[in-house]
Amino acid sequence: MRKLIIGLLVLAGLVVVVDFGVAAYTEYRVSRTLRDGADLSADPEVTIHGFPFFAQALDGRFETVDIRASAKRPDLPGEIALEATLTGVHLELGDLSDGRVRNIPVERVSTRMRIEPTELGRLFGIPDLQVHSRPADKSDGSGGSGGSGMTTAGALVLTGTLPEQTGGTAAPFGDGESEKVSVMADLLLDGDQVRIVATGMYKGTPADATPTAVIPEAERPAVLERFTRTIDTEELPFGVRPTEAFALGGQIVVEGRGENVTIDLDRLGIGRR
Template identity: 55%
Template structure:
């Protein structure tokens, strides 16, 4: 009986090792296909969830796959993070093994485009830019641009940075709205923010106020959202602007990921 139990334990252990090995290989194949099709500079992180993996592979249907790619160019921003959660993914095992992943039907996709403060600052021409959720929209008591758990609920954001207009050079904080406008996100500065929670209390000459606020205005093209999903939400989370979208019954054409 001891030998039987030991033998079963060894078999189960081997089965688990084989299962994880097969999952790792499949994740690698999907990652390589995404890198080549999307012309990425590095392999994206791919995680296929669910155990056992082998049964999913035999069926050619995967419950949940998560993808994360860093250093992706979007609009005029050279370094963003793309994330996607795929539910109900159909990929034949033979395609994975042979590296012939081209068209992938997916039941549901949730995609996110993350832009950090440094990259947004370069786009706006404000190198020291800081991003934080406006106090009225914060979900907890953390403060500052590096806080965790801050998520806007109404599309508000506070932008802080040093601006220069002629002889006027000053660090200011402005309140801005994050608005979805078709396939674009509009960052629209509405007023100066001088609150005690991270705001800069500085007097801006009346004749320069409109010009200073305008330096924080920008449209961001969202066509780089993963797999062409439609944007449905934009918010400030921590020190990032996060654009999110969803799609149902989508077929991903790996070979055409860079198509405008």
């Protein structure tokens, strides 16, 4: 009886090892397929959740698959973080592992694009740019849409040091020096575009920011323009349209969701139509 129990335990251990091994190999194959199809600079991280893996493979339905990758775009500095969570993935194991299939039916898909603080600073030309959320303090009576099809995604405070202009004669403070300033801004989702629109000078101080300078009235329009940008999402991973944008931990996060859709593995990278 003791030998039988030991034998069963060893067999169970081998089954677990083999199950995890096959799952890891499949994740690797999917990662390589995604990299080649989306022309990424590195293998994306692929995690197939659920145990045992073989049970899902035999059923042809994988409960949850998480994908994380980084991609470069010519209109944005640095790399953009891409994420996707696929729920209810219908696919045969052989097709998944050898890359024969490019289009995969899924019950639900949730995708995200994250722009890190460093990339935001480069985009604005303000290296020390900080992004803070603030409570919305106004309403235009349009349900947050601005009456133009745009969805108000959040109210922000942007803080950063505006560099002195060439020759030191056009600094935004009129004294030839560079100082840190804070502005209020609206984060808007306008179709496939994320708009960060500076609306006024911020008189308070964000909790984790240093005190900022007071800007002369005549110089404020130029300062607000420096803190205003439009980012074209060019679709999220797998062609999902954006439905929400918000600030989180200094990042700008754009999300999109879909149900009962067929995703194209070649469209993990942004803008691959």
